[in-house]
Amino acid sequence: MNAPHAPAPNELATPDLFTFDNSYARELDDYCVRWSPAPASRPVLLQLNRELAAELGADPQALAAPDGVAALAGNRVPAGAEPVAQAYAGHQFGGFSPQLGDGRALLLGEVVDRNGRRRDIAFKGSGRTPFSRNGDGKCALGPALREYLIGEAMHALGIPTTRALAVVATGDMVRRDRALPGAVLTRVAASHIRVGTFEYFAAHHGPERVKRLADYTIARHYPQLAASATPYLDLLAAVAERQAELVARWLGVGFIHGVMNTDNMTLSGETIDYGPCAFMETYSPHTVFSSIDSAGRYAYGKQAGIARWNLARLAETLLPLIDADSPRAVTLATEVIDAFPERHAAHWLRVFRAKLGLDEQADAAVDQALIDDFLLLIKGLRLDFTQSFRALYDARLADAADQLPARLLALAGDAVRSDDDGADLVAWSARWQARQPQCAPALLAAMRLANPCYIARNHQVEAALDAAVEHNDLAPFERLLEVLRAPFDARPADAAYGEPATREFTTCYQTFCGT
Structure with missing residues (x-):
């Protein structure tokens, strides 16, 4: 698979931006294809995750300098990098596609970060590869910024996630339903080994190749199984x-x-x-x-x-x-x-x-019923998921569980259909209070981290991306990013970011693949 590839002009090395140690390219060189990113015509650094750069052992100032931007755009390959396009297959909506692979992505290399964790550094939108099929291998600016934003939101929520190191505008337009500004996203991951990676080598090469991939995966992610x-x-x-x-x-x-x-x-x-x-x-x-x-x-x-x-x-x-x-x-x-x-x-x-501030002392079935009944209540009242659970935390924090029904009814507004709705909330609140009359500090702290004030609400994400793509204005994006990086503490200045979209927006809202 690892076909020879003649060096291109962009393979001239930049100074050492990262300390690479490329185990995938070294140990599984026939599981990928050596390739080079396509150069951008007028690269401009739009976002740099300085905290993540430092975590990777890189100098954020060097990455923001011209040589660093050239590397993040794909115009120069950093010293020590060995760019490869990885092969994988996949079941997409239940149907098997025997060959997918990095059609618009490229694994630049790996670093061992300051915490001793091995991390992939990869591009998205860096041009065609042997796996591109009929695609152009490019990425539009909107999807690149979206991945940066949502990845940081998920990280702040404490959920395991890939993260974005940088977004560079290429200065080139990409054709989707219309011409859009292009970008290269630099993504950091524990690895890019997927279920589809195993499917590819099982389908095309058999058990011996799967074994090599499994042994590599165990050594990298599950060494305790060796x-x-x-x-x-x-x-x-x-x-x-x-x-x-x-x-x-x-x-x-x-x-x-x-x-x-x-x-x-x-x-x-x-x-x-x-x-x-x-x-x-x-x-x-x-x-x-x-x-x-x-x-x-x-x-x-x-x-x-x-x-x-x-x-x-x-x-x-x-x-x-x-x-x-x-x-x-x-x-x-x-x-x-x-x-x-x-x-x-x-x-x-x-x-x-x-999320309910409960310890683990009660029977699981009792707590399951309590949770399920709350979900049924907020479903019937068409309540916002995040606000409803945050209301539980606020009630506990204020030691005012008896005020919870009124708070939820206020959130429901016109959705309240009868007095029965209020009675049901009162009854449930009494059960909740009886289940955990005292909320110890440790439980309250865990409850806070389970119930964010701020999530990446769809209308706010779309408004920020629209400002960036259509008006070349990154201020709304950066403001939203600032809010999402601190999701657990209510701030009066950020109150609007905790509000849901209008029902009209949500009813018609759709997301798109970004390819």
Whole structure:
């Protein structure tokens, strides 16, 4: 696979911007294709994540200097980098695509950060690769800024995620439904190994190549499994555990990924790809925003089931490694997949107990019923998910649980249909108070971190992106980014950022893939 590639002018090295140690290109050189990013005509640095740069051991000032911007635009390859396009396949909306790969992305290299973690540094929008099919390999400015913004919001919420290091405007236009300004996003990830990576090598090259990939994944992400007698079965279980927790944490903040294809599920357990994602406002398990998800496959309430389905696809690639006896391998893998709902339910209960300020002393069924009944109440009243749960925290913080029904009824406004709604809220509030009469400081602290004031609300994201793309005004983007990086403490000056969109906006709102 690693076809020779003649050096291009942009492969002239810049000074040392990062200390690279490129294990994927070194150990799996035939799992990728060496390639060069396409140069930008007039690169301009629009965003630089200085805190992340320092974490990676880089000098933010050097990255913002001309040589650094040239490197972040793809015009110069940093010293020590070995750019490669990675191969992967994927089930997209249930249908298998045997070859996808980095069609508009490029793994620049890896660094070991200041905390000892190995991190990928990769481009999105850096031009065509051998995997581009009919695409141009470019990225429009709006999707690049969107990924930067949502990744930082998720990081601030404490949810495992890829993050953006930089956005550079290329000075070139890209053609979508119309001409749009182009950009290159620099993305940082624990790795870009996906379920779809395993699917590609299982489909095209067989068990030996899958074994090499699995051994690399274990060494990089699950070193504790290296001495296991059943490392590949344990790898499946470990990935399932991380995904069970990740999706539970998504649900706790109302996050809808929007395109949970197998090529968008990482083995590291990080959230990846923020194309058609969105945050739910009015609570409903059926909420979908993605324009390409017409059947609701990836709706808010279906995400755990889809994670299980994706893990089953991973399991299929590992079967020859799990056991030489095929029926026994299927039995062992099926046990892991069938255990996923229980794993996820335990994480979900932990997340939502924290949102209600509950300890773990009561029977799980009691707390499950309390949580479910609250969700039914706010669904019936068409209440905003984030505001409703924040109201619980505010009531606990003020030691005024008896005032909660009035607060929620005020949020409901015209949605209150009868006196029964108020009575139901009063009854539920009494149950909640009885379940946890005293909220210890540790519980209150956990409750705060489970109930943000500020999420990346869809109308605010769109307004910020519109200002940047249509009016060359980054001020709204930067202001929203500032708010989302501190999501847990209410600030009077930021009150507008805690308000949901109008119902008219949300009813018509759609997100798009960004490709």
